[in-house]
Amino acid sequence: MSEPRPRSAAAAPPAEDDAALLARAVVALQRHAEPLQQLGALFSEAGQELYLVGGSVRDALLGRLGTDLDFTTDARPDAVQRILRPWADGMWDTGIEFGTVGAARQGHRVEITTFRADTYDQVSRNPEVRFGERLDDDLVRRDFTVNAMAVRIDPAAPGGVGEFVDPLGGLAALRARVLDTPAAPEVSFGDDPLRMLRAARFVSQLEFTVAPRVRAAIERMAPELGRITAERIAAELDKLLLGADPVAGIDLMVESGMGEQVLPEIGAMRMAIDEHHQHKDVYQHSLTVLRQAIDLEDGVPDLVLRWAALLHDIGKPATRRHEPGGGVSFHHHEVVGAKMARKRLRALKYSKQMVDDVSQLVYLHLRFHGYGDGRWTDSAVRRYVTDAGPLLNQLHRLVRADCTTRNKRRAARLQANYDDLEQRIAELAAKEDLQRVRPDLDGNEIMRLLDIPAGPQVGRAWNHLKELRMERGPLSREEAEAELLKWWNAEGGSTV
Structure with a gap:
């Protein structure tokens, strides 16, 4: 040829x-x-x-x-x-x-x-x-x-x-390795503003840079992205996040003003830090977590994990409090962040599954820090696994990626603690089906034993048995039946 x-x-x-x-x-x-x-x-x-x-x-x-x-x-x-x-x-x-x-x-x-x-x-x-x-x-x-x-x-x-x-x-x-427009960028972006966001996507996918005149035009014209449908924007953001260097694409998007139009919560993490109230730059920290989460992937880009890594701390600006003595706190930022992630992803017209998965990872990403040096009970471990459900492996990666401290001893201790948690999960999983923690009696058995029809009472009984399963692990059939009858009698029910 x-x-x-x-x-x-x-x-x-x-x-x-x-x-x-x-x-x-x-x-x-x-x-x-x-x-x-x-x-x-x-x-x-x-x-x-x-x-x-x-x-x-x-x-x-x-x-x-x-x-x-x-x-x-x-x-x-x-x-x-x-x-x-x-x-x-x-x-x-x-x-x-x-x-x-x-x-x-x-x-x-x-x-x-x-x-x-x-x-x-x-x-x-x-x-x-x-x-x-x-x-x-x-x-x-x-x-x-x-x-x-x-x-x-x-x-x-x-x-x-x-x-x-x-x-x-x-x-x-x-x-x-430069992105430039065939015509003047103002004309090109005026024709189709989505091309500005596509520039950030190509920066991520191809690891190119943008020509100075293109960067200048984007900074002037970023508000024109308001003409683009949410679905088209979401498609470009997904391609950007799945690229080889999404951090570079996101940084261009935020620094050029496009982020304010499509993902304002990301730029909002660039919080001012004064000399008396020191904390990490949340924006740069989030980009580092994204980069580290990608390094933990098994060779297949994981869009849910990448979105969760990018959004995991978006609740911090809204929850920042200056504490006496110069400290800074972000109490319940995971709860606020999960709500914010859900709201933003819904606005971008993502599927219910995508919204649920990303917001759940954001909500759970901080829970491990209560583990300490292995002080969780087996019940707490079961709850951690149950709440993560099919997202458990992604939660493992997100939590590990969230360690960005420069203190090597602290970083080693955090990773060792998480190693210990994963080992405990494996040990319990060998004895129990942790991925599907369910009551030891199903709904049909509950209705038969209590002689009640399907309805809210069955659901309450089912939840009670599930809580017992969490706290004590698997029960024998006799133990489960006895506990169910004990609860039913305390509720004022009768099997007669």
């Missing part, structure tokens, strides 16, 4: 670094030679152009191209559907109003979009969709120059890869 050919007579020959990037792209594209050649032949036979474009080209140059491929074409959407139909195992048209047709075949997913030359009203982020006639017009309307490169798909070329198209300097920007 030949190297993609740069299309610019005026451009100087690629520097050695550029040559290395292009060679890396060739290697990445070779892995997709079959679908590229097949699609190139189909579009060529139909008299249409086809280009690999945007993030797919960028990722090929970075050596991180996956099996999802993005293309652009001069063919209109109905023609794209006709061309793809004999090739695809399946097709979808959810984006067809914006000119996008999707298809899948043998593990590859492709999205092919007709050249666009949209106009925006600068009020909403919805464009007036207008199909274009030229590739260059399509590229100049994209978010960043590193996403405004294309590779012509040519069935006559080795591997189906033809010329490399870079009219806006995307390769140079990629080599410098």
Whole structure:
């Protein structure tokens, strides 16, 4: 396969670094030679152009191209559907109003979009969709120059890869690892304010920086994010948090003013610290906890854990109290923080499960500090496990990540105490089903023994037996029945 050919007579020959990037792209594209050649032949036979474009080209140059491929074409959407139909195992048209047709075949997913030359009203982020006639017009309307490169798909070329198209300097920007806009950033962000938040996402995902003019435009235009729906913002925040360096993305978001629009609680943790009331900078502490939580993952990014690490201390500003003698307290910040996390995630339209999981981790993250040097009873350990439920492993990681003290002896003691707690959990789990601490009698047995119908009384009896199970561990059937009858008689009930 030949190297993609740069299309610019005026451009100087690629520097050695550029040559290395292009060679890396060739290697990445070779892995997709079959679908590229097949699609190139189909579009060529139909008299249409086809280009690999945007993030797919960028990722090929970075050596991180996956099996999802993005293309652009001069063919209109109905023609794209006709061309793809004999090739695809399946097709979808959810984006067809914006000119996008999707298809899948043998593990590859492709999205092919007709050249666009949209106009925006600068009020909403919805464009007036207008199909274009030229590739260059399509590229100049994209978010960043590193996403405004294309590779012509040519069935006559080795591997189906033809010329490399870079009219806006995307390769140079990629080599410098800088995000810049094809047009003036004010125009680009005015067209679609979500691009500002996307910049923070790419800082996290790609570990790039933003060009000074882009940073300046974001600082001026951050309030424009108010035009974007909560769902779209949440999708970008998730991608940012799941990136390689989410701390850098969050810091750009907060320092540029975007955070005030989408996650104001994070910037609010940058609390002033005076010389008489010393405490950690809560914002920087939270970023450190996020970084340490990521280090504790098992190789698979954990979105719930990352959100919980970022939000675990958002209740501190609201609960800060200056104590006599120069101390600072944050009593019940975990309770306040859990409520704040729930409110913010709901506003961002997250699922009930996501809201419940993250807020529960925030609520529980401080409980371990009552463990001391192993002074918890078995009952307290059971409650810890039961309250964490399926979040127990994430709670383990969050609590360990929350240790950011520079005092090595204190840090070692905290980790040793948590080692001890995990050992006690393991020992109890070997004897009991700690993940499902339930009463020793179920609802049907309670109704039979007490001769009562289903209703609130059964629920109260069930809760009483569960509390006993927490306090004393598993009971024999005889013990459980005796305790149930004892409780029932004390409640004024009768089995006669």
